[in-house]
Each structure stands twice: as C-alpha cells, then as structure tokens.
Amino acid sequence: MSDTIKQAVMERLSKVKGPDLEGDIVSLGLVSDVFVSDGRVAFSITVPADRAKELEPLRQAAEKVVREVEGVETAMVALTAERAAGSSTGQGAPARPAPSKAQMGNVPPPMAARAKAAEEQPAQKPGVPGVKRIIAVASGKGGVGKSTTTANLALGFQANGLKVGVLDADIYGPSIPRLFKVSGRPEPVSGRILKPLEGYGVKVMSMGFMVEEETPMIWRGPMVISALTQMLREVAWGELDVLVVDMPPGTGDAQLTMAQQVPLAGSVIVSTPQDLALIDARKGLNMFRRVDVPVLGIVENMSYFLCPDCGGRHDIFGHGGARAEAEKLGVPFLGEVPLNMQIRETSDAGTPVVVSDPEGAHAKVYRDIAAKAIAEADRYEASSRQAPAIVYE
Numbered sequence: 001m002s003d004t005i006k007q008a009v010m011e012r013l014s015k016v017k018g019p020d021l022e023g024d025i026v027s028l029g030l031v032s033d034v035f036v037s038d039g040r041v042a043f044s045i046t047v048p049a050d051r052a053k054e055l056e057p058l059r060q061a062a063e064k065v066v067r068e069v070e071g072v073e074t075a076m077v078a079l080t081a082e083r084a085a086g087s088s089t090g091q092g093a094p095a096r097p098a099p100s101k102a103q104m105g106n107v108p109p110p111m112a113a114r115a116k117a118a119e120e121q122p123a124q125k126p127g128v129p130g131v132k133r134i135i136a137v138a139s140g141k142g143g144v145g146k147s148t149t150t151a152n153l154a155l156g157f158q159a160n161g162l163k164v165g166v167l168d169a170d171i172y173g174p175s176i177p178r179l180f181k182v183s184g185r186p187e188p189v190s191g192r193i194l195k196p197l198e199g200y201g202v203k204v205m206s207m208g209f210m211v212e213e214e215t216p217m218i219w220r221g222p223m224v225i226s227a228l229t230q231m232l233r234e235v236a237w238g239e240l241d242v243l244v245v246d247m248p249p250g251t252g253d254a255q256l257t258m259a260q261q262v263p264l265a266g267s268v269i270v271s272t273p274q275d276l277a278l279i280d281a282r283k284g285l286n287m288f289r290r291v292d293v294p295v296l297g298i299v300e301n302m303s304y305f306l307c308p309d310c311g312g313r314h315d316i317f318g319h320g321g322a323r324a325e326a327e328k329l330g331v332p333f334l335g336e337v338p339l340n341m342q343i344r345e346t347s348d349a350g351t352p353v354v355v356s357d358p359e360g361a362h363a364k365v366y367r368d369i370a371a372k373a374i375a376e377a378d379r380y381e382a383s384s385r386q387a388p389a390i391v392y393e
C-alpha cells in the first residue's frame with residue numbers, strides 16, 4: 001500500500017513545475033525520498049536557504065497535489081536548504097544538491113510578486129487564537145532534564161491558577177507523552193483541527209503523536225516545521241494562559257527555525273551546573289536573542305544532592321554555576337532544582353512530582369520557578385507596551 005501511494009505521490013509531484021517553471025521538481029532532483037506511513041506522507045523539497053520564503057507557494061502546491069492522492073490522510077512538506085552531508089546539526093535536509101542558480105533562474109512573475117510583498121512586510125508571527133502566551137523551554141544540549149522541567153513547570157503554572165497546554169516539539173526524543181502518561185492519536189474535532197490529549201488537566205500535543213517512533217531521524221528534521229505549524233494552529237487548544245513548548249535540545253538550525261516560527265513570549269533555558277552545560281546554555285541564550293525572543297531566565301537542574309539518609313546537601317556538580325552565569329549575562333535566575341530520586345522516579349513513572357506530591361518541597365521549587373517565569377514575562381510585556389512611540393511632526 002505504501003509503495004502504491006509513494007508511486008502515486010511521485011507521479012503527482014512530477015507535474016509540479018520547478019521554481020523557474022522549467023522542468024518539474026522531481027526531474028530537477030529537488031524532491032527528497034518520500035516517506036509514507038499509515039496514510040501520512042512526508043518529504044522535503046530542496047531550495048536555496050535565501051529563497052525559502054519566496055518559494056512557499058511551491059511548497060503549498062506540492063502539498064496540495066499530494067493530499068489529493070487516494071489513501072493520503074496528511075501530507076507534511078517542508079522546504080529545506082542545501083546542507084553539506086555531515087553538517088554539525090546532523091539532521092535536517094537529506095544530502096541532496098540544491099539547484100544551481102542557473103537551474104533556479106528568476107522567480108516566475110506570480111511568485112515574484114508574492115515574494116516582493118513578503119519582503120516588504122516585517123516577519124510576522126501571528127499568535128495562536130485563544131492562547132495568551134507561548135513559552136519555550138530549551139537547553140543547549142541533551143539530557144539536562146529539559147523535558148522533566150517542562151512538565152513540572154507546566155504543572156507549576158497550573159498549580160498557580162493558570163490554564164496550561166504543552167506542545168512537545170522535541171523531534172529527537174519526544175518525552176512529554178510519557179511524562180503526562182498520555183498516548184494515542186489525537187482525534188479530529190472538525191476538518192483538520194485535532195483535539196489535544198489531556199494529562200493532569202493539561203492539554204498535550206506531541207511530535208510523538210504525529211511521527212512514528214521508528215521514523216528515521218533524518219526524516220524528522222524536514223517534517224519539523226510542517227508538523228510544528230500543524231500542532232500550533234490546527235489543534236483545538238481552547239483558552240490557555242500559557243502554552244509551554246518543549247524544544248528539541250541544542251541550538252542547531254531546527255531549533256533556530258522553531259524559535260523563529262513560533263510566536264514566543266519568552267524562553268526558559270535549562271542547564272546543569274557543569275561548565276560544559278553552561279557553555280551550551282549560553283549558546284541557547286544567544287539563539288533566542290538572535291531571533292528577538294526574551295530569555296525569561298535560567299533554571300539550574302540537578303543543582304545539588306539532598307542526601308535522603310543524612311539530610312545533608314552535597315554540591316556534587318559544583319553548584320552555583322548557573323546563578324553566577326545568569327548574573328554575568330544579565331539574565332534572571334529562576335531557581336535551582338535538586339538532583340533527586342523522587343523527581344526522577346515520578347517523571348519516569350509519568351506522575352511528575354508537582355502532581356504526585358503537590359505539598360512537597362520539590363513541587364514548591366517548581367511552583368516558584370513558574371511564578372518567577374510569569375513575572376518576567378509580565379515585565380517584558382509591560383516594558384514593550386510602554387516603549388515610547390516616537391512621533392515626527
């Protein structure tokens with residue numbers, strides 16, 4: 001079945017004209033392998049990075065023809081830039097040469113007009129209706145406890161009286177379904193709009209619901225933006241005070257694109273006290289600064305160890321690094337979370353500590369971090385509202 005669909009998809013795509021209306025995207029070698037699973041089709045079209053915006057109509061045209069193929073339920077088509085094999089991000093576009101300038105030629109008139117209009121407009125990031133604020137949780141590298149922090153922070157927001165959703169955008173290892181003990185496929189509510197799943201009163205959407213676990217990593221990269229857009233805008237989030245986004249670890253192109261695409265009110269950076277992680281946290285910080293997203297603060301995770309036997313505190317990783325670094329960088333320090341068995345066990349069991357032990361000390365740590373993050377977001381909003389308008393007469 002998959003092979004038949006794939007064949008039909010390729011046939012349809014071979015009718016889609018290339019960017020200069022000469023030849024089609026298949027024979028120009030712009031289409032990557034087509035991935036088909038369970039009625040879902042994903043592939044990328046390689047274009048030069050600086051023309052991605054103007055070639056959006058090409059992406060839409062390809063998506064449209066693929067959706068019309070019998071047996072196709074959803075199509076995720078992404079424009080990807082040429083990337084040398086073995087580039088540092090390690091994911092993203094399959095190694096396939098981008099068309100040469102001669103191949104690409106000039107943009108044909110209708111696209112040129114649209115491209116010009118796009119250039120003239122400042123980059124727009126329309127908000128998500130009903131969602132007051134979107135906050136990203138990021139880390140410079142993997143394994144620092146970003147997802148654990150995302151889940152507990154989201155539940156901390158909720159415990160502080162806010163309506164909360166979580167969008168798991170971690171393409172490398174979506175762990176939010178496990179943390180909230182939710183699984184399955186989101187059901188459509190009307191047309192293309194999906195109903196998010198719910199865990200502990202928090203609405204949850206995950207890359208894990210959209211992409212099969214065994215989907216090769218190389219495919220997840222190109223799917224990211226389409227899937228992300230779908231998860232943001234084609235989900236019945238309802239009224240939310242905060243939507244928390246669990247970003248993929250690292251600061252590569254995928255993360256940067258996400259930070260650019262999502263209308264973020266701010267970001268929270270998770271780091272462990274080790275120097276290396278802090279260097280990575282700094283990269284994370286710079287990434288958000290590059291795309292003008294306020295950094296609400298740094299959370300130091302696995303900050304110290306509270307010995308359950310003697311009750312003593314052990315700073316096994318040289319605690320305090322994140323706080324000092326935050327001060328140096330002029331970024332708020334949101335708090336420190338101890339390295340603790342209860343935090344690990346409850347996270348891994350899908351009952352994060354903020355819901356499984358709401359009266360405990362750890363839940364309080366997360367609630368305080370949540371309160372500080374919101375206070376920072378308020379501060380940013382107020383300061384951007386108060387920015388004086390300069391009027392020339």
Ligand SMILES: Nc1ncnc2c1ncn2[C@@H]1O[C@H](COP(=O)(O)OP(=O)(O)OP(=O)(O)O)[C@@H](O)[C@H]1O
Nearest residue numbers: 142143144145146147148302338339340343344347
């Ligand atoms: N404060 C903590 N104390 C003890 N264990 C923790 C703490 N924070 C996270 N962990 C544990 O560390 C492991 C990694 O955490 P988590 O999956 O949240 O990290 P991550 O940064 O999201 O990882 P990845 O990069 O793989 O997505 C998990 O087993 C989690 O339970």
